[in-house]
Amino acid sequence: MKPTFSRIIPLLSALLTFLAASIAAAQISDEDRRRAAAAYDEGVRAFNEDDFQTAARAFETAYRYAPSGIALIQAMNMHLELDNELRAANIALRLVELHGEEGLDLDHAEEVIREAETKFHRVNTKCDAECTITAAGAIQFHSSFFLRPGRSLAVIAEFPGGRKTERITPQAGGSSNLEFIAPPPPEPKVVTTATGETVTVSGAAADSGSEKKGLHRAVFFTTLGVAVAAGAGAIYPGIATNQKKSDYDAAIEAGDRDAAAELASDGKRLQRVTNGLAFSAAGVGVVALVTALFTDWSGGKSDEAASKKPKLNAAVGRDMMSLTVEGRF
Known part of the structure; x- marks a missing residue:
């Protein structure tokens, strides 16, 4: 499945195509477009130095900033150079299904998919509401993806109101079509505010309001x-x-x-x-x-009493640590 260099689109032409495609997407900000172009340039430089790992990462970064089929083509080819067939096949799926109308030559991507369908297990998912799919310990960024054959594993759909899980056993040449129905929203709850009012709120808001304010x-x-x-x-x-x-x-x-x-x-x-x-x-x-x-040493004080306590906020970064306190003293 490794491409010959004749199959890799000439990079200068590809860069121009990439920029034109990203400009056509009105929802992409100028800043994201600049970041995408910079990442694509990095991919071209790494490719010219035969650093295919860096090139693959750079082309995928360019795609995240400005989704365009040409960036996925380059990322797919770099992963094939690295013999990362599973990753290349998953990129090919996204390329064909999301960017098939961009007028690109997708023959090679379709060939990669056909070959992957004999080696890996294809999973097609569908959610009735916005969801995030996780499988094999990783977030899947497209509704269709390949998994390596192996032991039984869980495919999880995360919804704002909860999660749904299906178990499959990936097999070479196999496939699974999974449909996930979002769980119902939490039941409304009646709570009493600090002023003594009784109000009805959604279950999520009620749970949030009843959380302890102090540190564990x-x-x-x-x-x-x-x-x-x-x-x-x-x-x-x-x-x-x-x-x-x-x-x-x-x-x-x-x-x-x-x-x-x-x-x-x-x-x-x-x-x-x-x-x-x-x-x-x-x-x-x-x-x-x-x-x-x-x-919070109380283990069971009322929300009103807890809400009067100062709040401690801590943040830790690579080169900094901050500690802030807010509340009434």
Whole structure:
């Protein structure tokens, strides 16, 4: 199923076609179109360097920003170069079913699908409402997809109001047509507001309103455990640092300057480790203290009482951590 280079659309022509197709889609923002073009350029560069893995990822990124059949053709071809036949076949399905009217040459994609139908298990899904399909531990981005033959697995349709599940056993050359009906919405519930009014709300809103406002006690105990562990971890290097100091004094008295220099270096390193662990323990201890202030210890207070508590919001990113508090004090 690997394509020859004669089957790969000339990249310059493909880029122009891609840009024209993305411009034709009025719902695509200018920013997304620029990102798509940049990703496509990256795919072209990677292809010219025979870096097919990067090229495949870049062409798929371009498609996510500005859906166009030409980007899927290039991504499919890159995966075939990598012998990723299953991924290529799933892209081919999306290409033929979603972009068959764009005037592209889809003969190769249809050939990929025909061959995949003999090797893999094809699944065609249909939902009566908006849903997200998950199978084999991954979200499927198209209603039709291939799975590797193997053991029984669940195909899950996630709806706003719940989920539906079907089990299948993928077989080479097999297929499954699955239809999912959205579960009924939750029953309305009668709740009492903070002002004493009785109102009827949807089940989802009622459940949301009854959630506890404080942090779960497990958060506090986990943070406290980390603080204790960090403090305990600082004990050993602290003892080792004192031992190095005694050895250093002995070396100085003996006149062994080389040994003294090495011991001094080791002592400084251990001191830095000890200080780091001590400061970490102190920092986590402060977080544990703050967490304790906002932990829900009641286990069953009313919504009105809980709503008066301040709220603690934490966010952690690659290079940052933030802690914000909101409420009345």
